[in-house]
Amino acid sequence: MRHIISILMENEAGALSRVAGLFSARGYNIESLTVAPTEDPSLSRMTLVTSGTDEIIEQITKQLNKLIDVVKLMDMTDGPHIEREMMLIKVSAQGEYRNELKRMSDIFRGRIIDVTGETYTIEMTGAGDKLDAFVQALEPGLIIEVVRSGVSGIGRGDRSLKL
């Protein structure tokens, strides 16, 4: 099963490589990983999407907790949460496709943020599967470039990961 694990960690050189190294050394799978400092500059927040059986996920959280740089973590998928990912996608927008792509982008609540005579660049935010759906809805020949940020997650309501 797919899990989104949020990690508060010391904002120190090498902390990211400890997490990445743990996953490769133990053969765990990383689907996506994002990290950036928080409002407290001494802390970074990482969101990691992984998948595995309950036993593997239990080991992953335990092993992550063992890392000295990991301050606190939460498995978002244990409760209600919001998941968002941003995508920038550059498409070939010529002739008949120019209007069609604008409509498609609107349907998916995307925004066109750069326009040339031949291309559109669309910004789109949503859960991973929505972005997947948009990419699949496009004719493959039209896609020039796809950039995805990786998933960020936050707990709903009172559920929060903080010190």
Add this chain to the structure above:
Amino acid sequence: MELTGAEIFVRSLRDEGVEFIFGYPGGAVLHIYDALYAQDKVKHILVRHEQAATHAADGYARSTGKPGVVLVTSGPGATNAVTGIATAYMDSIPMVVFTGQVPTHLIGNDAFQEADNIGITRPCVKHNFLVKDVTKLAETIKKAFYVATTGRPGPVVVDIPKDITAQKAEYHYPDKVHIRSYNPVHVGHIGQIKRAVSMMLGAKRPMVYTGGGVILSNAAESLTRLARELNFPVTNTLMGLGGYPATDPQFVGMLGMHGTYEANMAMHHCDVLIAIGARFDDRVTGNIDKFCPHARIIHIDIDPASISKNVKVDIPIVGCVDNVLKTMLAELENVGQKPDATALGAWWQQIDEWRARDCLKYDRDSEHIKPQYVVETLYKVTKGDAFITSDVGQHQMWAAQYYRFDKPRRWINSGGLGTMGFGLPAAMGVQFAHPDDTVACITGEGSIQMCIQELSTCRQYALPIKIVNLNNGYLGMVRQWQEFFYQKRYAMSYMESLPDFVKLAESYGHVGMQITRPGDVEGALIEAMQQKDRLVFLDFLTDREENVYPMIPAGGGQNEMILI
């Protein structure tokens, strides 16, 4: 007054109470060596290879419970130390390794003797630090010792660039450090402990399986009290030997791949398994699908990640082993009950039947020296009271099977990583810590050659180690597997190119003896022990094709042993 980084380093070690630092100098650590030269509180021991520095510090740590300390230079100094760091990591040994680094402005430039020590050691340390500011040096050293010695212990690397050792700062060594992200659990959950005690009292065929965690948390006494209180059988892992007295009737021997028949059969048939400071390693469990099929399992460990990693357990208890065992003893007294004596009686009768198979018997009338006999005789001659280090292979198993350890911290071996070359340098560390005790290194002609250069260190510091070389002219364990599983195709042997170990020992200034007949074994060992101030290298030419029995072959369950 401001001190240089090098002086801060030495003062910090002194204030940490460090007695010995095992190391080897080089360009990046010359300031530190200069500061070491100016004092005599922290004794530096010069080894002949950095791997040996880490093993010596490791042997010191295992035999005392205090952290081992290592100092090596940048680049090759640090990479040579990696095997010893990984060895300590796998066996959870507290150790602090200081590695030199090129000056900060050269880091990342592929400078002379530069290596990414933080990156290289990351997968085999509990934690590591790069010191980039001399004002943080003392605090970082304190943190390193704190992390290495608390919770589940392990090695910590501190990488110190050369310019940091020259810069100056005010010296202050903190009494305590706090790391907000590191709070190891000490006390076990009382509710879980109560549940465990009740499960133990209800057991009809109980089994206590203990590992290195009992040694590390100094819990041998509590374990012994608990097992005797309940009259439960006890088995130890390779790392756990000495955690329960081996001469006690409740001890059923080591378990696992080369464990005793009675220990493995009792594991297979038990209904309640109490795992204490052990981690269900593959060499213990055999085929995991066939492991303890009838048992409900209680697992006590300080590391939550060890629990339910390989085997799902019923009652996990996270906490310091000694603390949890003491709480269990108190709880037992509170409850005031005893386990079912009739059921236990029947269980012991069954165990005694398994015991009667005498699985460790061997041919005592052989015209060849049997390696088992050498270990048994060493046990007899040293009255079971020596510190025994070993390397890795058949001799290690024979040492574990035939030297009966009644006390913890007497059996020093690389159980997890299985590092050949460990025995001699580890023995050095043990001998430094226990100058008046007998320290013997049981080894083989393969392993001993992996750190043979340390005979020179032993000479320099007059370490009277007794090297018991079980020389069968083969990489014995490899040969045994090739005999069993590769139709005796003995790929890679070296019989024609072995050194003359007697002359080799003598060339380093030690005493060398070669023993070829069974009748001479005891005399030679007695003679060696009488040479109290000398290292004696005893080269026993043993039966060349002796095998280690019993054996659980790969994929086998604990009840599927090959017996002799």
